[in-house]
Amino acid sequence: xxxxxxxxxxxxxxxxxxxxxxxxxxxxxxxxxxxxxxxxxxxxxxxxxxxxxxxxxxxxxxxxxxxxxxxxxxxxxxxxxxxxxxxxxxxxxxxxxxxxxxxxxxxxxxxxxxxxxxxxxxxxxxxxxxxxxxxxxxxxxx
Amino acid sequence: xxxxxxxxxxxxxxxxxxxxxxxxxxxxxxxxxxxxxxxxxxxxxxxxxxxxxxxxxxxxxxxxxxxxxxxxxxxxxxxxxxxxxxxxxxxxxxxxxxxxxxxxxxxxxxxxxxxxxxx
Numbered sequence: 001x002x003x004x005x006x007x008x009x010x011x012x013x014x015x016x017x018x019x020x021x022x023x024x025x026x027x028x029x030x031x032x033x034x035x036x037x038x039x040x041x042x043x044x045x046x047x048x049x050x051x052x053x054x055x056x057x058x059x060x061x062x063x064x065x066x067x068x069x070x071x072x073x074x075x076x077x078x079x080x081x082x083x084x085x086x087x088x089x090x091x092x093x094x095x096x097x098x099x100x101x102x103x104x105x106x107x108x109x110x111x112x113x114x115x116x117x118x119x120x121x122x123x124x125x126x127x128x129x130x131x132x133x134x135x136x137x138x139x140x141x142x
Numbered sequence: 143x144x145x146x147x148x149x150x151x152x153x154x155x156x157x158x159x160x161x162x163x164x165x166x167x168x169x170x171x172x173x174x175x176x177x178x179x180x181x182x183x184x185x186x187x188x189x190x191x192x193x194x195x196x197x198x199x200x201x202x203x204x205x206x207x208x209x210x211x212x213x214x215x216x217x218x219x220x221x222x223x224x225x226x227x228x229x230x231x232x233x234x235x236x237x238x239x240x241x242x243x244x245x246x247x248x249x250x251x252x253x254x255x256x257x258x259x260x261x
Contacts, residue, residue, distance in 0.1 A: 010177040029159035036158025052210025055188040056218045062238030069234035076175045081226035083179020088222040092215030094185045098208030122180045
């Protein structure tokens with residue numbers, strides 16, 4: 001009989017770092033660098049608002065999902081995508097805080113508050129997911 | 143484009159790649175997968191780019207970046223929903239392509255509607 005879903009709090013498994021290979025990290029670095037440069041070029045060529053849109057471009061999502069599917073199967077890639085939905089929603093909170101606060105308080109503080117706002121919103125959404133759909137956050141299987 | 147602009151772009155690329163790798167490594171060690179997925183949509187590129195903008199340019203540019211990023215963030219949510227729906231059906235490579243197209247349609251459509259069409 002399969003174990004009951006155990007959503008609980010997220011855990012950390014540092015031994016997973018040994019499974020990370022340099023090529024995977026290089027792919028992610030290249031995607032991240034390319035999107036950052038692309039957003040900068042578009043910001044100069046078209047306008048800061050247009051370039052800023054690409055700060056929320058799903059740069060590493062496709063690479064991550066493909067790597068996860070190849071290594072750990074479709075189920076885990078799908079679970080990762082569900083988590084990314086929540087992270088994506090929280091991204092709008094990050095941007096909204098930046099839009100409202102830049103120019104009013106110290107810029108580094110704005111970045112810190114925006115990052116904390118993203119983390120807080122992402123955690124709240126994850127807690128709601130774990131409460132209402134516990135099987136998607138099952139530590140036994142994923 | 144001046145040499146100074148090219149230098150700033152290089153710093154942007156370096157910072158963006160580094161932040162993405164750091165968030166990816168954190169995402170690797172946390173579980174379950176739904177939780178590590180949060181970090182797949184973390185503001186890694188945004189934190190890097192906005193930091194570079196604040197260091198070399200001005201706050202007004204950073205604010206305008208964030209205005210555009212709100213639109214991109216809505217697109218990101220739709221893109222992730224599409225990825226979650228498509229991946230079990232067509233696997234990650236095609237699912238990711240569908241998600242990218244979805245991001246483009248939503249973000250560019252909203253950008254046009256909010257900043258161009260509404261005027």
